[in-house]
Amino acid sequence: MTEPEPGDTRLQQVVDGIVRIAAGDLSTRIRTSPRRDDVDAVITGINLLAEELNSVYQEFEDRVETRTRELEAAHRQMQRMAMSDALTGTANRTALMHELAVALLAADGGDKRPAVLMIDLDEFKDINDSFGHQTGDQVLVEVARRIRWAVRRGDTVARLGGDEFAVLLPETGLTTAMSVAARIQEALGECIRVEEIDVWPHASIGVHAALPGESAEDIMVRADTAMYSAKDSGRSQSKAFEPVMLYSRQLRRDMAAELREGVGRSELFLDYQPVVELATGRMTGVEALVRWRHPERGLIMPDDFIPIAEETGIILDMGRWVLRAALEQLARWEDELVLDEDFKVRVNLSAMELQRLDLIDHVRQTLAETRIAPSRLVIEITESAFVSGGDVEMYSLKSLNALGVGIEIDDFGTGYSSISYLRRLPVHTVKVDRSLIRDISADPGQRRFVDAVHGLIQAAGMEAVFEGIETLDQAADLLVLGCRNGQGYYFSRPLTGQQVAAIITAGTTLPLVDSAIAAGE
Numbered sequence: 191m192t193e194p195e196p197g198d199t200r201l202q203q204v205v206d207g208i209v210r211i212a213a214g215d216l217s218t219r220i221r222t223s224p225r226r227d228d229v230d231a232v233i234t235g236i237n238l239l240a241e242e243l244n245s246v247y248q249e250f251e252d253r254v255e256t257r258t259r260e261l262e263a264a265h266r267q268m269q270r271m272a273m274s275d276a277l278t279g280t281a282n283r284t285a286l287m288h289e290l291a292v293a294l295l296a297a298d299g300g301d302k303r304p305a306v307l308m309i310d311l312d313e314f315k316d317i318n319d320s321f322g323h324q325t326g327d328q329v330l331v332e333v334a335r336r337i338r339w340a341v342r343r344g345d346t347v348a349r350l351g352g353d354e355f356a357v358l359l360p361e362t363g364l365t366t367a368m369s370v371a372a373r374i375q376e377a378l379g380e381c382i383r384v385e386e387i388d389v390w391p392h393a394s395i396g397v398h399a400a401l402p403g404e405s406a407e408d409i410m411v412r413a414d415t416a417m418y419s420a421k422d423s424g425r426s427q428s429k430a431f432e433p434v435m436l437y438s439r440q441l442r443r444d445m446a447a448e449l450r451e452g453v454g455r456s457e458l459f460l461d462y463q464p465v466v467e468l469a470t471g472r473m474t475g476v477e478a479l480v481r482w483r484h485p486e487r488g489l490i491m492p493d494d495f496i497p498i499a500e501e502t503g504i505i506l507d508m509g510r511w512v513l514r515a516a517l518e519q520l521a522r523w524e525d526e527l528v529l530d531e532d533f534k535v536r537v538n539l540s541a542m543e544l545q546r547l548d549l550i551d552h553v554r555q556t557l558a559e560t561r562i563a564p565s566r567l568v569i570e571i572t573e574s575a576f577v578s579g580g581d582v583e584m585y586s587l588k589s590l591n592a593l594g595v596g597i598e599i600d601d602f603g604t605g606y607s608s609i610s611y612l613r614r615l616p617v618h619t620v621k622v623d624r625s626l627i628r629d630i631s632a633d634p635g636q637r638r639f640v641d642a643v644h645g646l647i648q649a650a651g652m653e654a655v656f657e658g659i660e661t662l663d664q665a666a667d668l669l670v671l672g673c674r675n676g677q678g679y680y681f682s683r684p685l686t687g688q689q690v691a692a693i694i695t696a697g698t699t700l701p702l703v704d705s706a707i708a709a710g711e
Contacts, residue, residue, distance in 0.1 A: 624658020
């Protein structure tokens with residue numbers, strides 16, 4: 191290696207350059223001399239290394255910048271996902287509560303405060319049960335689109351879950367909020383066409399315009415309370431919150447708590463409404479009807495507590511109590527009386543009970559413990575529960591049938607199902623809803639319609655029971671049409687177990703249709 195001459199400063203330049211490169215200044219370059227000796231060769235090597243390091247560093251920075259942008263985009267996407275509903279593209283509950291908090295902060299001390307609309311679709315479960323969840327989802331997407339169309343620019347539309355939506359209206363008043371609710375009702379009033387299926391959406395809307403001092407949670411609770419009040423008033427109703435509604439809601443909560451305790455304290459009891467052979471007046475069975483004798487409020491009828499039981503899940507414990515109580519009563523009748531071979535006890539089963547995986551074991555065990563033959567029991571299930579199409583429901587129906595228990599569809603004619611669908615299920619009997627026979631004697635067209643419905647039921651291999659028979663004329667018309675069985679106040683109001691036993695013991699029949707006609711009644 192050539193020795194540098196005295197006074198040659200290049201080595202010091204090399205040292206200084208290496209120090210700068212080591213400190214991160216990759217743009218550093220050391221000048222070479224015209225000598226092109228070994229020192230210049232080292233300098234050239236150092237410059238090439240610095241250039242390579244600088245290139246690698248720039249590439250690394252570019253990658254870091256690209257990855258940072260990707261992470262920021264992913265973060266924004268996650269934020270959008272966290273703040274939006276995946277199905278409808280609207281905001282979700284988290285986003286709504288955030289926007290409501292912002293609106294309250296902006297309105298602090300001012301006159302214009304936010305309002306919230308709570309929107310719940312009426313009977314949406316029937317759409318899912320009848321047409322499937324895919325159709326239901328398509329309906330929800332269209333409902334969301336119509337709500338967005340009906341609200342104002344700047345309003346926030348959110349889906350809170352299921353078939354429940356909400357709208358936040360910043361800086362508004364009750365009058366404007368009610369006007370928006372009316373526009374939403376109008377938008378939802380038109381038919382939704384989904385794959386050749388016509389769906390008519392209806393909604394209950396609760397409205398609350400915020401008052402000074404109310405928190406976001408307070409506003410949501412009050413709008414929700416108003417929505418439930420609207421739902422209790424019927425379909426397609428909108429109601430503004432009133433303080434008395436909170437009292438009603440509290441009463442409902444209290445009743446739910448008292449009902450739960452009442453099931454355990456034996457406050458429930460059963461009445462039995464006879465099912466009658468129209469031609470003879472012979473009682474072919476009874477339907478078990480649950481009643482609640484409240485220690486302070488007295489007798490409470492099912493219409494007042496069954497909806498609460500279904501909303502709170504108490505219906506599961508209540509349903510099991512009813513089944514055991516009815517079978518225990520039937521066991522006492524069998525021990526004390528001579529029952530006809532076709533005498534059956536009908537017990538209502540809720541859709542929630544039908545979804546329990548342990549239902550069949552419970553029914554089998556209760557039948558065994560009460561020593562009742564499965565053929566004596568008929569399970570009544572509402573039409574909407576029958577057509578849900580879920581695997582658990584289908585398993586329960588088929589297993590009950592295999593057990594030897596009769597299955598009867600209740601309230602037929604009030605829902606969406608068809609005979610062609612029901613005939614594929616293990617259904618033995620169809621109980622035709624009272625609404626179909628109400629005008630049978632006064633309207634020839636309705637009489638022909640009932641006759642056609644009865645013919646379809648028979649053609650599908652099922653028996654029909656007509657409920658709600660209140661007059662001789664209704665009973666006579668049904669008998670002429672060839673209908674065999676019915677129940678209603680014309681024959682008997684619900685009876686106690688002792689009263690049923692007295693009728694069976696005496697061998698008496700309930701009002702005979704043929705005899706009444708012959709007597710000119």
